[in-house]
Amino acid sequence: MGVDAQKEAAGVDELLLGDLVQMRKTHPCGSDKWTVIRVGADIKIRCSGCGRIVMMDRADFTKRMKKVIAHATEPIRGTNETD
Structure with missing residues (x-):
């Protein structure tokens, strides 16, 4: 694994619910800004422009994310998704 791949993998490991990311x-x-609403084997994100x-x-x-714009101030725990 190259240095760039290690940096990208490290960035995804630090994701928290509620983080704002740029794709x-x-x-x-x-819009190119998305809010992380699920983290696990799969990542679920919500578009900040249209929802x-x-x-x-x-x-x-990992391939599609450009950078984390803002980390959530507090991780969101146990939210019920209606979508």
């Missing part, structure tokens, strides 16, 4: 490509609504929810596996998320 490499913009969503069709024009669309997307789920992807951790490997895809």
Whole structure:
């Protein structure tokens, strides 16, 4: 594993619910900012522009994420998702 891959993997391991992340490509609504709403083997994110929810596996998320813009001030625990 190269140095860049190690840095990317480390960034994903530090993800918390509620973190705001920037993705490499913009969503069709024009926003590239997403809020993390589920972390595990899969990552679920909500578009900050239109509210669309997307789920992807951790490997895809690692490739598509550009950077973490803001960490959640407190991790959100035990939220019930209605979507």
